[in-house]
Amino acid sequence: MPSRSTHEWLEAAYAKAVERTKERQKRFESSSGAEVDATYGPEALSDWNYHEKLGFPGEYPFTRGVQPTMYRGRLWTMRQYAGFGDAEESNRRYKFLLDQGQTGLSVAFDLPTQIGYDSDDIHAEGEVGKVGVAITSLDDMETLTDGLPLDKVTTSMTINATGSILLAMYVAAAKKQGADLTKVGGTIQHDVLKEYIARGTYIFPPRPSLRLITDVFAWCKDNLPDWNTISISGYHMREAGCTAAQELAFTFADAIEYVDAAIAVGLTIDDIAPRLSFFWACHSNFLEEVAKFRASRRMWAKIVKERYGSDNPRSQSLRFHTQTGGATLTAQQPINNAIRTAYQAMSAVLGGTQSLHTNSFDEALALPTESSVELALRTQQIIGYETGVADVIDPLAGSYFIEELTDRVEKEAEAYLQRIEDMGGALTCIEQGFQQREIQESAFRLQRMAETKERIVVGVNQFQTEALEVPPILRVSPEISQRQVDRVKALKGRRDQAAVDRALADIKVAAAGTDNMVPLFIAAVEAYATIGEICNVLRDEWGEYQEVLTI
């Protein structure tokens, strides 16, 4: 056989074959619209250096994974995001999930808690306990964590604008349990920049928000060494419509903003980087997602080494949580979502995630029921224990296409990141609505593609059925919300009001100065000051963020 390149084969033999059998699409493309060839060959790896591009697992640039043993030592943490109603109800759900073999907790808070309103505030009406658990004071946090050993179980809390206050409550609850704070582990999301871009639960303007974040970095370094101080999230921007490469670029731009803010207040890269964690989405383009996870590790390792000059492997290694794509779930033929979720979970595992949340099939309809959550958890257990994919580290490495795609996602993301840098960085871009506009464009393009059937969504624009299956859904009963409101009112009546007032006055003084706020938050929540009271002091002092409207 004369030796031919893949390109030559595509031009001749393949082109001829296509004349006989037409391709089923005019163009095949990645999530960002880049064209995908019919096949990839050894040329994809021609000037490719294994040690430079991949390295061994646990070694720079960490493309293959952050630990040398990966899932052969321990599987990823199976962490289902849960929480609804009041603290008592959610505490029951957590105990159920731990009994089912879940290995870490992940707390969903209701919107008033996320935006700094007490359950009995007028702004909270209709929202108490709806999308997560209502936590107004330490009293609720104690109920939430009752019977859960906080020095053993790790807890991830999806909380941003009020992250430092919820962290204070968690620490106060752990102290009450008598836990050794050096053994208390977990994560707060605390990534406010992406709230301005996509998720929307901001309170304060960017500068004071960044200060709360660096206060948490500094306080945890000395007092809560095992805590992941931030979970820098691409997830919500992806859910809002951006592409895989944009997800990486926007997230790393935010990360750079946080690291720069920390360095500006005197911390070093190695003080903070080992405790940074990341949060990616996993959507349905299976191989592109695997490539994205691998590219993300390599990109971050390079940023930490080249931009910040750190040679500490702990600082360079990007640890991440993954959640399957909520926006890929359909209300039509909801059971199909279980299959989508399983494939997405598989690509997260092939991409080397440290922890994983699998969505439940009924989440395009309402909050998931106990049985749908159980199925989602079983999906992870089947991948981990039955499929064998966890037995070999980075098993797709060396595939022509996977390596080509990993390089391509990285290149696209780097170009985007450069654009953001050239415009002045993440924060300046947010203030100008850049990321918001880019995400909207991409979301609109995806919508149009579904409407013209360039993009097939099974059960929605193709293979529809008339019969509407309506599985049972979870509802938070109004009595539970009312019970929470009553509990908050009762607490406000029985606590030592003078102690609360003193603690709030201290917060007001510190907010106008530069002292670390975290110890003051702990003192305030220990006096049973509420989240709304603390946030109102800060609102008075700092003002509130105004959304940049980009329509």
Added chain:
Amino acid sequence: MATEQRTLRVLIAKPGLDGHDRGAKVVARALRDAGMEVIYTGIRQTPEMIAEAALQEDVDVVGLSILSGAHLEIFPRVISELKKRSVEDVTLFCGGIIPEADIPAVKEMGFSAVFGPGTDTNDIIAFLRENATERA
């Protein structure tokens, strides 16, 4: 039919506290591309703010998007604020995560249509062209 009338003015609003604005923005953009005048409020709007915007902008249509599950509590408050301002002849529609079982209650409140996940924006455009008329 609304073909000979002035351009429909549509307010797209996000009541409640959730920040999921992907759907609201996609709909706003699609309606604008279809030639309607669209005002988008942004997220976290109180019922008072929405009703005030509907009044000030003199809209023909109000579309509400909510994904937090608070629709049964918040929608009636929006409607009562609209009434307080005598904005009663607007066409109301909504979208987001509205469980099937709640649709009759939502329609009872005065919403002419509920557009959930997976909706083709052409269906919303067609619906408004068919049903919404310019206010007197």
